[in-house]
Amino acid sequence: MSTAVVAPSEEVPAPVRPAPKSRAAVMTLGLFAVAIAVMLLSLLSLRFGSLEVTTSDAWNAVFHYSRDTATYEETIVHEMRIPRTIIAFFIGGGLAVAGTVMQGVTRNPLADPSILGVSAGASFGVTTAIFVLGVSTPSQFVWFAFPGAALASILVYGIASVGRAGPTPIRLALAGVVMSSLLSSWTSALLLLSEQTLDLVRFWSVGSVAGRDLDILWSMAPFLIPATLACLLMGHQLNVLSMGEESARALGMNTQRVRLVSSALVVILTGAAVSVAGPIGFVGLATPHIVRSIIGADYRWILPYSFFVGAALLTSADTLGRVIARPSEIQVGIVMAFVGAPFLIILARRRTVAS
Amino acid sequence: MVQSQFGRRRFVTGAVGVGALVTRGITSAQEASPDASEWSFTDDKDVTITLPARPERLVMDVNAAAPLWDFGIKPTALFGWNVYADGTLGAAGGNIDPEGIPTVGNVNEPLNLEQVIAQDPDLIVTITWSDDPSDYWSIDTALLEQTKAVAPIAAISATGRADVNTGRFAELAAALGADLESEELVAARAEMETSIARLQGVASVKSDLTALFVSAGEDGAVIANPTDWADLNMYMELGVSILEPGVESGAYWLEISNEVAAEYATDIVFISARPGTLTPEELAGTPGWEQHPAVAAGQVFLWNQDFIQSYQGMTTAITGVAEAVERSAKVI
């Protein structure tokens, strides 16, 4: 008999044995190496962009910046590239960690925060705010994008998770697509009603870290940073969950509670990220796979590595988007879709995922 | 490197030149409505519309209705992309009071032909953005022939030069029965001519000032290609020097990153007044623009992209630019 749904993937690793001390040392060293690599990529992000600057401009902008004597190039690096690099770092890291937790908890290799309908949810929140409450200051939109995105992801995740089968790849993907379609149709209906909304809302359809004030990041930081830290601490729970529901229960874990807490964390992280940078997909999808393929299956290590690799991925994608369309830019959300969608397709072609 | 240049007409025709265009409008309008019962008008697509009598029931696109409203010609019904589902018209509606005017199309379905038929129109009026014979704003090409079968379509250009287009709207309004010699319109025209003279005057005095027309968002901006915009063409004609961003004609914009904003240095920046774009205050706080000479000097002014091609609309738009030039100094 065939079922319409895909059984949870068997790709998830076997129980993790306590790692020997030397392994821990290697992993810690590796983590430092990755962190340094991210720093270097961040420096590249400061160095390259639509405006041609020299390495010394970038250096001065970071280490010897003085508002009064700065050249144009130094100011641009200081005021535009530093904020967006910091935002890309935290959003990339946060989304990657969220994706890792989601994949670990759902044991679904295709789980990614972006398929939760967050983008449509954020647009819906913003449109409703503009239309119903008359909000028109972009800095206030973040407070409507966040609940919109969170609501959409709770609904998608909830509907797809009901029942023992849980959120399988197909279920989650379909629920996300359909929720997006529903919310966008409502958004569309509102768009047709007035002149104010269309221009404001189309802005929310593409993820970007350009021109975002660091203030927006700080206003979301009370959600973003604790949720990221809490996710990073979930390594042990994810390791236990990866042995399967029954084994986890046998080991005395309250699996329901772990699922609930981790889902809440993912929703908060994703909602906060989309409020700052708009919808950015595939960071959460690709990063855990990259990390797992390199360092193995221990979530206590996967999580911190994912943070840095995700940060690196988004920072690089943003830098790339700035240099390929001079004098204009391509938004990081679009670059990530082009980098990430093939990744999804490659994953989908794996026997374990789709058959 | 920025491959831009400044555009300004070599032969500034002077107040007389621009005024003459408008005057020509009046004379030909008088020719167009002779005492004979037949009515005829040649539109900007060079289509001569001939009707047995002067059309009374006029179904108009909002962009055409707004200037005609200022000339005293009221629409029987409105349609077009600028009618919102709640019946509001947006900035393109100008002075129109939509109360009591039925709509026969909106942003969802710009022209509902059956609703047009129900209004029993004598003439349909809209604008056009190109020479393409099938390009009528808000009218679906697939239904163009059927629409023409309901009533002839008169289209006035939205490109070229705004003052010429205004003259054409005046001609059409006169043909439709507006009295251009009414006290109100004579005064409005005089005000427009005053504003033209004012802009020309200040532009010739401050002939070294340069201007940039832009629509900016927090993650990027677009610079207007002045030859693609009717109002900007007119300002260049009146002596304002506008930065041409070096894109091909018909591209309307050059897209840029805010990082390079200051490379498009000018003395004055005009920023789109459309909702959802940066305001002058926000622009002054946006890195990249902050360092633009005009922005740094506080010489940022609003650009109403939805200007109305009537005497009143022109007066507002031209006066705005004239004031901006008056209040600005050479900063580059």
Added chain:
Amino acid sequence: MANLFSAIGMDETRTFRGSWFSHRINLRVMALIILCIAILILLMLYAITLGAVPLTIRQVWDATWGEGDSRTLLVVRTLRWPRIGAAVVIGAALALSGMLFQGIARNPLVSPDIIGIDAGATVVAVSWIILTRDTSGLPLVTFLGAIVTAMVIYLLSWRKGASPNRMILVGIGISSMAGAVTSFMLVKYPLEQIRPAVVWTMGSIYGSTWRDVVIPGAVILVTLPFAILLMQPLRAMSLGDNVTKSLGIPLESTRLAVIIIGCALASVAVAFAGPIGFIALMVPHMARMIAGPQSGGVLVLTGLLGGIMLLVSDTVALHFLPVSLPVGVVTSAVGAPYFLYLLYRSNSSM
């Protein structure tokens, strides 16, 4: 499979097995088809009388056959009938494509519009509208865009055969990429240029001409006989690949044939009406619910129900809402909650 059907409210397990190899035309299905044809005709006759120009039924009738003044003829023959006709044929095409796709995917929760064909068509259409402003060539380019997208999804899903689940996931990947390009186009260009494109993306059938009726209608007429012939092997396939092979049914070529027909139908619908969601998803469920498991008769019934659904939605969108909305907004508002309900039900019963 059976538990899935019961999950979505069709406790048809008995019928399912009992009529498994039956070639007879089910009398109940036949009766339902006749009923649906009657309902469809009545609805069309009702819809034709609605509109801004007040006309009596008598005038409409005469004008339909070519009698009346030119104004009435224009309203009835050039405006009302094509729009009603387009709603019916496009609704039918969508529903048929959904039935075929759900058949091969063995998953009642998919349809060609959901898995990427509409997203591919949308990116082509939006680019075309923004860059050329031409609406007469639009259906052809959109159709090509949809077909190319379908081919790409199929080829990328190919790995010793095209697994339906792989197609869904690949399709969603393609959708994301296409969606990114669409968003890029909509953000990049100024309001004047994108507005018609934005409205197109909502799915609408305004401004229909006879061309919009004749071409989708012709595609249905050509493909329907093949689709009916394919229903028998498709039913066998729902028992699993091994059963199918043991019955001597060529698995891959059947699948390919179904995909080609399904994509042609979905593509022609999106080409002429834009991405109208959820008809393809919902209507096959309704058909199976009232008429039992898939068969040639149920397929015909699905087409009729699709026509009815879109005609009703468009009539409501045009005449019975306080503000007129694109029909796609109406179908999504009704269809998406229904889908999520189905998903919820199929989950909880497992």
